[in-house]
Amino acid sequence: MKRNLMIKALGLTRHFGAIAALFFLITPVATPAESVEYTYDSMNRVTKAAYSSGESISYxxxxxxxxxxxxxxxxxGTAVPGDLNGDCxxxxxxxxxxxxxxxxxxxSVFRADYTSSGAxxxxxxxMSLADIVWILQAVAEE
Structure with missing residues (x-):
């Protein structure tokens, strides 16, 4: 039993190791800069963060x-490609x-309009391995 668990764990590690290696191969060396403009209220609390990409967060x-x-x-107001949970x-x-x-x-947190929204x-x-790699590359570029 213990040996089977170890073999399964090693197999899982091998798969995640391959995904990690692929991730590092496609990660760009330089990433584009993104600017953020903050808006504050009278108590100096952030009320909005507007990103140069057009996305924003309001509080x-x-x-x-x-x-x-x-x-x-x-x-x-459009969906962000790769945004599976709907947080833009x-x-x-x-x-x-x-x-x-x-x-x-x-x-349970998967957005209902995932395919139709353009995400x-x-x-x-x-969902395919290509989608997963695309999302990981997008995260690496931030």
């Missing part, structure tokens, strides 16, 4: 200064969702 606060809401908007950013969380979906799992990197379901 609201209660009277005690606790953050109430955080709303995200993509460039011109392509992050490692999206890569994890892609891996779960490709493995046949059904994550699917290649526009063809189901």
């Amino acid at each position: 609201t606060y209660d009277a005690m200064g606790n953050r109430l809401t955080m709303s995200l908007a993509g460039a011109a 950013r392509v992050t490692l969380a999206d890569a994890a969702l892609a891996l779960q979906t490709a493995a046949g799992m059904k994550p 699917d990197p290649d526009g063809t379901p189901p």
